[in-house]
Amino acid sequence: MGLSSLDKIIALQRNPANIRNLCILAHVDHGKTTLADCLVATNGIISSRLAGKLRYLDSREDEQIRGITMKSSAISLHYRNGDQEYLLNLIDSPGHVDFSSEVSTAVRLCDGAIVVVDAVEGVCPQTQAVLRQAWLENIRPVLVINKIDRLIVELKLTSQEAYAHLQKILEQVNAVTGTLFTSKVLKERAEEDEEEEEKKKDSKTLSGDQVYDWSARLEEADDSQLYFSPDQGNVVFASATDGWGFSIQQFAQIYSQKMGIKAEVLLKTLWGDFYLNAKAKKIMKGAQAKGKKQLFVQLVLDNIWSLYDAVVTRRDKEKVEKVVTSLGVKLLARDLRHSDPKVLLSAICSQWLPVSQAVLLMVCEKLPSPLEIAAARVEKLMSVGARRFDSLPEQTQELKRAFLQCSSGANDPLIVFVSKMFAVDTKALPQNRQRPLTHEEMAQRRDLARQRHADSRAADHKGPTHSERTPQEAGDTLNLRSSDMDGCVCQMESLTLKDSKPEEEEEHQTFIAFARVFSGVAKKGQRVFVLGPKYDPAQALSCVSEVPHLSCCTMESLYLLMGRELEELEEVPVGNVLGIGGLEVSVLKSATLSTSPACPPFIPLNFEATPIVRVAIEPKHPSEMPKLVRGMRLLNQADPCAEVLIQETGEHVLVTAGEVHLQRCLDDLRDRFAKIEISASKPIIPFRETVVRPPKVDMVNEDLGKQHKIAIIHQVKEGRSSATLHVDSGGLVTLTTPNRLATVSIRAMPLPQEVTSLLERSAELIRTLEQINMSLREGKSLDISHRTLEAIIGLKTQLEILLQGRKWRNAVDRVWAFGPRRIGPNILLNSVEGYQRPSVWQCLGRVVKAGEAGAQVIRDLDNSIVSGFQLATLAGPMCEEPLMGVCFSVEKWDIQSPASPQHQDSLEEDSIAHGTLEDSKVEGSSETLEEGATAGPIQARRRPEAASADCYGPVSGQLIAAMKEACRHAFQAQPQRLMVAMYTCEIMATADVLGRVYGVLGKREGRVLHEEMKEGTDMFIIKAVLPVAESFGFADEFRKKTSGLASPQLVFSHWEVISSDPYWVPTTEEEYLHFGEKADSANQSLKYMNAVRRRKGLYVEEKIVEHAEKQRTLGKNK
Ligand SMILES: Nc1nc2c(ncn2[C@@H]2O[C@H](COP(=O)(O)OP(=O)(O)OP(=O)(O)O)[C@@H](O)[C@H]2O)c(=O)[nH]1
């Protein structure tokens, strides 16, 4: 980058009114990076001939090879429109669903977005997702309908048909926006009404009943600015590869001169059902009804269609020349002679309707500058968790002003948000890069050299007193003047020091923070506070001592992000996107930086992708483990979505969003972060365990009730009952702790499916609820926002609606805990008679009536029950996977006092049952002894009761273990099932490959949900679900089978119960007849379960050789 343009950008950074921070968003392959190329070419960074082919912002090798973007990257561009100069901080984002977290990081830093839609494919799942993300972050979108050339060349539509097609696409996009808008308005309305009602209650002025008209609010709300419409100037029609694009303003201007119609009139009528009455020279309405060509078709599309016809389809040289002269375009002879008509086409188009002009103009006019940041957005960014903005400390609320004014005065606090960390090669940093010399510097050096040459000559004449130098030395010191000498020596020394560093110690990768300044000026070397996500400004403002979640760091260097390159800066004022060096120690993935402790941390980024694909990783050579650990740490920091963890088994596990993401992470680890050979396990597929209602029919669809059960030969109910365990026929499990002091009775029940999915969806809310409960238990009071309370009440009401029936009477009020990890989709119910403990809803106020309030005391050891439940739900008995959709109801819970005589008896029994433990009972000793301590058996029998508990460890621990075991047995007493994670995939395919699409789906246990034909094309859209377990290699197989014509996008959607029972063996006569005694037909869930068990090193019940006499070698088998 030339110095002059750098200076210009630095100057422009100081004028927030002319800055636009924007990102390009779209579904995968809709042409974001190609469009970015066209914009980058306007700044001379790449040649305009290569624009659209180079994909400059896809700087990684794998991005170029695969042809998809994987990391979002930013570039600053300069644009002049008339006398106004603008600075555009442009971020290109990936469209592949695996990398949607990169979109979230980009959107947070921007004020506006260009949404690109492929004219053929229309609105796709990711288009909807990005529109929603833009909406949630309150940033304004503009639309580019790209690839219009495909309508001409591929689909061969007429201009009229293309118009109808484009109209439909606009409708689709607006429908998505409309839905978002409606839901927001209705929500706001509901909130306002509630607030009003509360106020009324407070002032006790009750008015009569009111009838709310919900649609009234929708009509009142102004949505005119919201929708995409060409006459609003927020839509550009383009073909990025051919280099053309236009908004209707451009055509309005062209034709207003030609036809003498006012530009404003044309602007309103160019898009829509208007036509030109040639005789009357008037624009009239109702083109469709009268069978006339719309103005847009006649004046705009027809021109483009005839150009394509002349240049690409017919290659009519004469006509081309005519068109060229009429457009006033100048062409080079080599373009005219080129064998590829596309070259000629883009040469003409890029002069006639350059896409960059149309897009940049729209961006500058329609997207907001940082100054226009909405107050609502600021409040949302600052209100973390359950807190309300107006409950924040006063100093914090004052910061809102700094945000809104975009102030960059000396006293204004600096507020920076870091949305991700990215790694660059240390050698590529500007301070380590050799800078090409500017003209002035070269001239200066030339002068110096001449002078030295003259000096040395003069010296030579005087005599050979001057020591001789080698030519290289002379070159090295070319620019040394005696006055500069000292500085240079220092510089040299520092260089030598660096060189002498051993190679291994050198950091190859440096982390740069991808950030934006929201207030104040960031200066190089400035010290700032790093605010963790849990930081509370109120705490910092009230106490002087150490504050949790607050640390300090120095911004060692600031960079201007220029795609593949970085430029060093001294300071960056408010409203700009920048890179910050030197934060790798203090910031993991994202953070808020500020000079003011009153600043709250920003709300966390909302990621749409769920990391689901996990693999275990190990180095090829075990000695390289430390390198791998370090590499994984770096990878974790460099990727917003990847998770790195060490499992209890000691495995290093990497969790990614999908197959492509996994591949990229592995490549990064191998080539950049660890630089060692690694081997990755097969993807570890997550499962869930659940119970279902007992079946009413058997496997051959016979009613079970009437069947005469055959003696259970195969189903061995091993060791279900023992001295401490009792399982009754109804599935109630009673378990006693080893010391016989406590007994729990538990029953497992399946939760209705709607409840499970509701709990899953509400995980965040339940976490908040849990936090609130925790603070209540600690006696702290928390100012909970109205919205959170509403949400909690909403969740409770929904649960009450869903849990109907005798079995669930009062169940919601008796919820003891959720699990695993206190937020999962399993419920612990308190059905213990006479134990009234506060439920999880205690923050909502009294659940029981005032009279009973006294009874609401938490019993001792209550926590152990919860812990046991958490453990049990974390790893189930089938294959140690988490449980889902199971309700454990504790029906009895007794703790006996240790001195009771009844207990002594049971202790005697117990000592028989646990023969090995006998010897640990020591007479008269109040000391705690470890199990297995050697002591005489005679002494043991006379041991006092009080100390007996100790030999089994603390009672709480025993109770945890007993509770866990009881839950597991209760679970096993019900029909158990495995649940698989499902992906949804939307596939677009042409009719001729449809058969093969179904073939691949069928083979992988996919299920087609629906199929429809895309209007105006010969494409089918197929929506299907597919188990994650079957998805590996799916995309590849798909591409191969359909010759690359269809490529699916897999998005995690839900968990599904596999209907087959993994423990199933034939039990009825019919089943025997149908399946045979061995019943060795494929049992999918058993296969999955055994695979997991084998991976975890658990016992797998399998017959390796059955009928040994029948074994034959393969050769004979032919
Ligand atoms: N016919 C046609 N093809 C285009 C046009 N724009 C882009 N393409 C092609 O579409 C493909 C994808 O383009 P990209 O720019 O990489 O798409 P992207 O949206 O950046 O894709 P991701 O970053 O992977 O989401 C490339 O092969 C482009 O050549 C266009 O206007 N017309």
Ligand SMILES: [Mg+2]
């Ligand atoms: Mg791209």
